[in-house]
């Protein structure tokens with residue numbers, strides 16, 4: 252594999268499992284020194300990288316403490332990947348559930364970015380992991396999830412404008428359904444599985460490596476003139 256990221260250092264949030272794990276491993280395979288963030292699964296994160304940090308991204312205090320521990324690090328990339336996908340049917344959602352989804356999926360990336368900004372080198376890359384749910388309706392009562400991802404795509408466009416003066420490129424990647432712990436219960440139901448498959452014209456769901464390859468491109472010199480974009484990696488779920 253080409254070492255497009257040799258000499259680069261970055262942070263991947265939610266790198267202990269699923270899509271974030273695949274992203275961290277791919278960036279490392281391309282030569283980067285990758286710091287992996289996790290919430291609880293420290294052992295899993297350590298299998299991905301020897302450099303692990305930990306925080307509940309639903310807590311601004313914990314985000315700030317994490318960046319205090321990183322204060323001597325310079326970052327060439329930041330991947331805001333961690334997230335939660337929990338039901339929030341309108342009419343029966345608790346305040347606690349509403350706050351959790353918004354705290355982790357929206358306030359989390361915002362505060363992470365705010366704390367990371369002084370550590371980011373000029374020309375750094377920021378990649379936010381969105382979802383096709385930002386642009387489509389899906390059955391199953393997850394409107395708050397979709398709303399937070401739509402908001403993340405808006406953050407992406409606005410940060411790209413705000414940070415262009417420092418040459419910092421900000422993009423989002425929006426996967427279709429991916430079979431990870433996040434979706435295991437939902438896709439374990441055969442009817443849900445068939446419905447999810449049917450939304451991918453290319454005939455399979457998104458793989459974590461499909462996402463990781465596009466993130467690696469965006470972190471590399473090959474992506475040097477791309478900013479403010481959301482790239483759908485969804486086999487045609489969103490066209």
Ligand SMILES: NC(=O)c1ccc[n+]([C@@H]2O[C@H](COP(=O)([O-])OP(=O)(O)OC[C@H]3O[C@@H](n4cnc5c(N)ncnc54)[C@H](OP(=O)(O)O)[C@@H]3O)[C@@H](O)[C@H]2O)c1
Pocket residue numbers: 264265266267268269270271288289290291292293295306307308309332333334335336355380381382383425426427428429430431432433434
């Ligand atoms: N799976 C899909 O179908 C799909 C589709 C489109 C977009 N996405 C997006 O892709 C990203 C990764 O999803 P995934 O499927 O890989 O999820 P996953 O397998 O459930 O992994 C979630 C990751 O986020 C971390 N995390 C969860 N809650 C957290 C919190 N409160 N604070 C900090 N970190 C937290 C977890 O850390 P621990 O391991 O320590 O718990 C883990 O590393 C998410 O943003 C998701 O919305 C997923």
